[in-house]
Amino acid sequence: MADTTLGTADHPLRVAIIGSGPSGFYAADHLLSRDGVNVQVDMFDRLPTPFGLVRGGVAPDHQKIKSVTRVYDKIAAHPEFRFFGNVELGRDLSRDDLLAYHHAVIYAVGAKSDRRMGIPGEHLPGSHSATDFVGWYNAHPDFRSLSFDLSGSTAVVVGNGNVAMDVARILASTSEELARTDIADHALEALRHSSITRIILLGRRGPAQAAFTPKELRELGELGAAQVIADPDAVALDALSEEWVINTPDRNRDSNLEVMNAYAAADDEGAAKQVELRFLASPTELRGDGRVRSMTVVHNELQPASDGQLRPRATDRHEEIPVDIVFRAIGYQGTPIHGLPFDDWGGVIPNDDGRIVDPAADNAVVRGEFVVGWIKRGPTGIIGTNKPDAHQTVDRLFEDLDAGLLNTPQTPDRTVFERVVAERQVDAVSYEDWKTIDRLEVERGAAQGGRPRRKFSRVEEMIAVLQDTETGGSSSS
Structure with a gap:
């Protein structure tokens, strides 16, 4: 029974x-x-x-x-x-x-979904979600058909987390560095022809409140043709931040500050690309005739909040930054x-x-x-x-x-x-089908200079190679 x-x-x-x-x-x-x-x-x-x-x-x-x-x-x-x-x-x-x-x-x-900045001009061509860009360069089928105009010289990445760091690092990498990865073929080709030479990482809070990790921050400085630029005044802590750092010990934050100060003290190497760390600034408007041409930012100052954190508060100081493409990386x-x-x-x-x-x-x-x-x-x-x-x-x-x-x-x-x-x-x-796709991607990568894999970026492609494999064909080229 x-x-x-x-x-x-x-x-x-x-x-x-x-x-x-x-x-x-x-x-x-x-x-x-x-x-x-x-x-x-x-x-x-x-x-x-x-x-x-x-x-x-x-x-x-x-x-x-x-x-x-x-x-x-x-x-x-x-x-x-x-x-x-x-x-x-x-x-x-x-x-x-x-x-x-x-x-x-x-x-x-x-x-x-991604969080929006909620500012005028955010929907202008040239203003993008980091979510879209990340999906595009990672061969996600949802983003395969997107295009990003990288013909200008200046990109601003809004956000101070690891996603913002990833976007900045991909933009600052050489095509040779990217060719050793599993980046999407279409992204590799587009980035090979990129004219971006200045990448600004823009954070609304101060350097002590940055959410990226020391590993990500160090990686920016290890790129072959890029230098990280940080104004000594920009990474210096105000009195409130100094007290906050003392009262709230955090090993990652201390490491971040150490790396940022090292970047600020370094001589200009004349690198082909520069990644600039900027803090205490929030976008208030994107401007342009038909596409993004500039970003207006308001300078912030920190103030104590009831939860013990330091929060940014807008001042009356504004600045306009010429920009060719914008990526918002302010959360999912x-x-x-x-x-x-x-x-x-x-x-x-x-x-x-x-x-x-x-x-x-x-x-x-x-x-x-x-x-x-x-x-x-x-x-x-x-x-x-x-x-x-x-x-x-x-x-x-x-x-x-x-x-x-x-x-x-x-x-x-x-x-x-x-x-x-x-x-x-x-x-x-099935999972067995996925392992077939996985094997073919790895084989495609090995055949192209030993890359980890060459990803399929269209669902139809994946279904087709599975059907081809079942009938005894070969679609690994």
Whole structure:
């Protein structure tokens, strides 16, 4: 007689994970590692390729960081793990479809949108989101068709985090340096012809409040044809910052200040490109006739806030900077999922330790639905931050399993569900299919001077090479 207890071999706990970035994989691992509970995980991604921002966001010259995908490969090798790539929620499957075949759904969809500056002229040609630029140079299919006019001399990158640093570093790199990475072919060609020689990194707060890491800051100074420029007065701390630094010890911040002061003390080397660090300035307007030609900034000063931090406050001093292209890198935010509550201000799905709650229903728990990663907590932390975050959510899921509070699907049968996906005429990509794409990309890179890989940048390309491989052809050129 079959055991009807949920989580047994006869009646496995079925969980759908929407999104295949780090938070999704860490959630899958924690689910599949639970002693005494039989779990089946179905992971979905709207792209044929897994790994989220590890593939589409991490800079192409940061291959060591990307090696974390080997951990995800091991998770995907679990016999109860299934990957459905090129399957999009809302296009191919609905939320109701997922709940009809799973006891729980975990949304690991990240924060796909970017925050805007909210200033006049922001929509002028030549004003771009760093999110778009990063996706473009990382061969993300959503951004393949974009173009960036790099024919001018001056770029301003608004923001003082690691994404801003990545954008500045890519712009300041030589084509030879970029050719050793897995940067998209179309981006490599465009950057090879770039005329950008001055890159300004613009931060609204002071040097002590910069959010980038020492590693990223040092890397700027290691480029072959670029020099980092910092005015000694710009990196000098005011009295409030000096006191704040003493009262709030931070090793990374101290390292940043040390590196910035070294840049400020260095002689002008006459490098082909310059990366200029500027602080305490906020854009107030972009101007231009048909495209961006200048940026007006207001100079800021720091003032204490009630939380002990120092916040920028605008002064009456303004400056106009000639500029040819602008990238805003001031943060990501999540986007709503149809049928689920959403916090517009925070850009997250409301939740209690990962359980989705509905503020319109007095924060009642939405049965059987959970969140992990940036859509849960906002765009904070590093890749590793997602592991404890995912574990917290999965622990809440197991608590609901024990309490009988998960979803009751109509047909908790994996075979039936796989047939439903097939009937939707979706070109679903399995993990084995992804490994074929992966192998071909690596082979293409090896054939082009030993690059880590040459990425496919169109979904149709990926589907075509899989079909070609199945019929015995070769599409690795």
